[in-house]
Amino acid sequence: MGSAYSGAAVIGQSGGPTNVINQSLIGALLEASKYSVITDFYGALNGVVGILKENLVNLRAENLDNLELITRTPSSALRSVRKKVTKDECKVIFENFRKHGVRYFFYIGGNDSAETAHIINEFAKDAQYEFHAFHIPKTIDNDLRETDHCPGYGSAARFVAMAFMGANLDNLSLPGVYIGVVMGRHAGFLTAASILGKTRKDDGPHLIYVPETVFEPEKFLADVEQAYKKYGRCVIAVSEGVHDKAGNPILLTLKKDVEKDDHGNIQLSGTGALGDTLSQLIRDNLKISRVRSDTFGYLQRCFPTIVSETDAIEARRVGEEAVRAAVGGRYEGSVAIRRVSNDPYRVIYEVVDLKKVAKHTIAMPKEFIEGNNYVSDRFIQYAKPLAGVLPQMGRLQNVSITKM
């Protein structure tokens, strides 16, 4: 801690967009306008690429009414990028910062963005460049260290919960097996959120598979058979990242002719391959004819209006808190959310060192998982306040007429 440097600020957005990432952007922008040490506030288009190419925009030239509209607009208003910076690029970044009198850098993103902010900050220290570098957390995967949860997760969780509420009712009206494939290669938080709209014992999802446990096809078939017998139908949430004992994507275990991209990676997201393969596995092994699957894909991260109010508020606050910490004299950090109490739900904000958030991610704690095909009440308690109050669904009482 020391005193804050006087100069311009640059903010950028990185990685996959979310429904509330612009709340963080505008939270930081408006908070910064209170402090005279932040002389200008620039947006970098496409994250660090905008700094490298000097594609900077003057965010203080924007109208307030438009900014408020943008807080309710999904995806990254400053556009995004997937990129880590090299040492050589750091040099260019600081040349550009120096030219524009930039002393503050705020980077909204996941662990990779925290690492980028960390690398840039290390370079600043070496170069004795007076500088504040902050990471503002964002990810629908909810896999960042230090923070109780990540802005962006609550709204995506809300989408997944609502999608399963609808899919459950669809499946109740036309019974069979339904598989919904949810984003999350290593962390099951989003897939687990499929349970949040469940209010009746027989509501789906009846089975939930996350990447934190080993997916065993034989066990899966037995689970489906049992649930189908019990409910006359079966709704299943599966994470795109489910894998076998050795850690291989289950698609590889089940299907050898799977398509790979140019880098040799299997395309797990935005494709129906996993859902199709699991559907076929069920058709081939169980006597169930109606088996359907959906892959939620990109819809789950940017669907307009499906926003958790809690998530929107917190995303705004992490942007504000980063600016407060910087003008308060802190030179680097990432904003973490700490849950103080769950009922009523209350959080506080803290700033932690960048390196604590950079690089590594987390998975769901064991106590959030039940067996290897469901999630626990502890998870529900954890996630429910984040997704916000879900719409109520009605069901007929079905008072039968006596058969004659």
Next chain:
Amino acid sequence: MGSAYSGAAVIGQSGGPTNVINQSLIGALLEASKYSVITDFYGALNGVVGILKENLVNLRAENLDNLELITRTPSSALRSVRKKVTKDECKVIFENFRKHGVRYFFYIGGNDSAETAHIINEFAKDAQYEFHAFHIPKTIDNDLRETDHCPGYGSAARFVAMAFMGANLDNLSLPGVYIGVVMGRHAGFLTAASILGKTRKDDGPHLIYVPETVFEPEKFLADVEQAYKKYGRCVIAVSEGVHDKAGNPILLTLKKDVEKDDHGNIQLSGTGALGDTLSQLIRDNLKISRVRSDTFGYLQRCFPTIVSETDAIEARRVGEEAVRAAVGGRYEGSVAIRRVSNDPYRVIYEVVDLKKVAKHTIAMPKEFIEGNNYVSDRFIQYAKPLAGVLPQMGRLQNVSITKM
């Protein structure tokens, strides 16, 4: 026309569920309570199967507050079925109607349901059974004859429009090609709705392919290349029913090893095969590395809260109008919506003969299609009031800082 018979009514829901199908159910139920000639109001569980198996429930035993909640609940509250009835089954149906004193039958569904109502009505005439048989239109495909549009379409169109609004912004922040595959094997109305959220010239979808035109892979690649060159990205809406000149699903043209179900049909819905194959086609032929696709699948028909207000109101009204026509002394019919004016949007309701709606479906008129890769302003004028007012999306003005 004659005088209405006195007796109980049975209502059922058939085919794929929608977000507003329960509006029609409850519209009919509540309207019927005004007329003493309708002595009881029963729901058939799983459509005609419920009549065959005497699985009838007393809908007048339901609480009003619960019914109101059910109007806002997606999917068929009485559960659904996909089934036409045979002559033999008609016999059983009328035995059961007779036993329960049923003189009114209301069937909510698509053209198949109109046909079922027609067959049942013909049987009643032959048997000189005093009877009222009505079809209440419902389908997200919007492919029924006689009516200007179908209840259920507006809300599904709203989902598709909003999905593309989000996908467009996602694609703007991380550029590449995005393909969204939309339901509709023979009619392109729902795929065409992808355009409804577009407000800026560079907004996606940039290309729209419907089953009413021939899909030519070579032309498709040229279209994508051109759009990508112009916008630096490309968002594409594709109907699951796109086909070659001979009418074969394009998946068959492009991929010979495609999976078929037990009936030899290709699984077109709820699978990523078409999106994946078109993505691969682009990757193999154009120098574009980031190509993604989603198949909207079942999400588009039952997503809670994504309801067009116009659609909800009209779905309620077609249920009411069917009852009014019946108690008014009409013996059979299907409720059709007629658009009286578009600005302001205003409709009236008419009852047409069942056989006019049964069996055949319609596709989009030629004037709704532009070239073979887009839709016309006439389509937008037609569909905009049906999907309802869409949320506004904001975009930064991006006032550039002078490069130094």
